[in-house]
Amino acid sequence: MKKYYLLLIVVMMCCEKSIAQSNCYSVQLKYKQGTPFSISNPSAFLSQRAIERRLKYNIAIDSSDLPCTPGYIDSIKLAGAVNILHTSKWLNQVTIQTADENVIKKIKSFPFVSGVLLIASPLVNATNKIMDKPSQILSQQKVLSEQSVNDFFSYGQSFNQIHIHNGEFLHNHGFRGEGKHVCITDGGFAKYDTAPALDSARNNNQILATWDFVANNINFADNFTTHGTNCFSLIGGNIPGTFVGTAPKASFYLYRTEDAFSEMPIEEQNWVAAAEKADQLGVDVISVSLGYTTFDNPAFNHTYNDMNGNTTVISKAADLAAKKGMIVVVSAGNSGNDAWHFISAPADADSVLTVGAVNAAGQIANFSSFGPSSDGQVKPDAASVGANTIIPNPVTGDPFSGNGTSYACPNLAGLTTCLWQAFPEVHNMGIITAIQQSSNKFNTPDDRTGYGIPDMKKHL
Helix, strand or coil: CHHHHHHHHHHHHHHHHHHHHCEEEEEEECCCCCCCCCCCCHHHCCCHHHHHHHHHCCCCCCHHHCCCCHHHHHHHHCCCCCEEEEEECCCCEEEEEECCHHHHHHHHCCCCEEEEEEEECCCCCCCCCCCCECCCCCCCCCCCCCCCCCCCCCCHHHHHHHHCCCHHHHHHCCCCCCCCEEEEEECCCCCCCCCHHHHHHHHCCCEEEEEECCCCECCCCCCCCCHHHHHHHHHHCEECCCEECCCCCCEEEEEECCCCCCCCCHHHHHHHHHHHHHHHHCCCEEEECCCECCCCCHHHCCCHHHCCCCCCHHHHHHHHHHHCCCEEEEECCCCCCCCCCECCECCCCCCCEEEEEECCCCCECCCCCECCCCCCCCCCCEEEECCCEEEECCCCCCEEEEECHHHHHHHHHHHHHHHHHHCCCCCHHHHHHHHHHCCCCCCCCECCCECCCCCHHHHC
């Protein structure tokens, strides 16, 4: 079995590498003429849960909900040696892979195509990315508060990162994520199926589905990264007396959109596909511990001027996800000490909840990226514990300390989920506003923690 598993990993890596050897393109479509779908029959392209969300919050079903015209996709498939990777109904575009320039010329000639944009090309030296900060940025904090024996959960070492938001008050009042669906997008979820902290989520069938939008299959190979598993644990983990996540009773979709072995704009397209799938399934909250600024090919780089919420593909899609009624929680970025010290995309999107990092004592983490967005929005919106964050080891379950806005994001995303469970009549943007208003710097926001550290007790 071990030999077979190793062979499977090698085959999957080779498949991804073969994709990287061809160019990837985004094909923009002019319209959706000839579509067999109609907004009067949404059940043909949206789940009942997604339809109910729209009805509950008075969200109109419009042309952006209609899938791309199937006939156009068929024509692109038949243009030659081309592989369809993703389609985006929100942006009305198709992501393809091909090594044949004649195919691109043919596709450009189609009357329904408005343009073709290169979004990934093979490089000799690709980035091996680290999505969190491995070193101890701030000194390890001693236990700051003692939890009450009357608390519903025995949090163990994770208490302080929940208590900084008075999150235990949500849990004690019965709001632990039940009935809410959370989508986690990340670079890999190695060991999610065996991690001790996630045994309750597995045993209670809280993991609804997984999908790898990089390799386009259902598997998460062990060699990718445990980063997504760590983020999942921060929301859904539960080892009584040792560690408890911020929404341990929620249900989850785990989507790999990030390629940990390179940095190319196609990863933004992967995320768009995942967000649209989440919407189609009726997801409530998307936790996004990733961001984009520069790429392996500098020709694709974003600039600070692009961080205006309306330029990058992923930020446009994040705002569209919010328009469809979901709460999108995004890490601000870990570039506070770098030449690029600004937030990344999609943290600049105006309708997302962008999260910076502090430690359990409320001290700002020096790696946490700076706002505002280039168009002057207050960013980040809030802050949570991302410095010396307590995380359960995916192998042993023993708590360890990690750093990154990647961890601040799910810590707050889980409590946001519980807050929405408490006030289901409030729409997504109302919940984000309430979180901002409960924060300790609401009247004097800054460019490191935005409106500050939210206090969930103010809502109950």
